Amino acid sequence: MITKVVTQYMAAWNEADDTARGALLEQCWSERGVYLDPNVLLAGRDALATKIGEVQATRPGARLEFMSGIDVHHHVVRFLWRLVRADGTCGDTSIDFGEVGPDGRLVRIVGFFGPPPAVP
Numbered sequence: 575m576i577t578k579v580v581t582q583y584m585a586a587w588n589e590a591d592d593t594a595r596g597a598l599l600e601q602c603w604s605e606r607g608v609y610l611d612p613n614v615l616l617a618g619r620d621a622l623a624t625k626i627g628e629v630q631a632t633r634p635g636a637r638l639e640f641m642s643g644i645d646v647h648h649h650v651v652r653f654l655w656r657l658v659r660a661d662g663t664c665g666d667t668s669i670d671f672g673e674v675g676p677d678g679r680l681v682r683i684v685g686f687f688g689p690p691p692a693v694p
Contacts, residue, residue: 576674577644580651583672583680589638591641606683611685621688635660643665647673 586667589595599619602618608617609625614654616625630636651672666688676680 576646576649576678577676579678579680580644580653583683584638584640584655586623587629590630592623592627595683597694599623602679604675604677604679607680608682609685610683612687617659631684633657633659 577654579602582598586598586602588597589598590689596619599622603619603622605619606617607619607622608615609622612614615666630668636657636659638652638655639658641656645652651674652669654667655667656667659665668685670683672680672684673682
């Protein structure tokens with residue numbers, strides 16, 4: 575089920591233990607999956623696991639939480655999320671779009687941080 579895969583993906587972002595994070599990503603992220611946000615473009619499960627660890631190191635005690643349900647059609651998903659810092663303050667609501675491969679794991683996530691730009 576695609577919603578389970580996305581839930582595992584978010585859990586991986588919140589998992590501090592490298593081994594447990596790797597196990598979550600193995601279940602939900604394709605070996606050659608591509609992750610893209612305004613700050614990074616990377617490919618591969620190991621690269622994503624490393625990036626998550628780096629992000630956690632810069633934000634000790636922070637976690638991501640869903641700000642919407644998981645919208646699914648065909649083999650694509652979208653969902654809203656936000657960062658909750660250790661002190662309880664929250665970042666802006668952001669959005670991710672993803673694609674699920676034939677094996678049921680995520681093959682791509684494209685993330686946008688914060689609200690969309692205003693209409694010019």
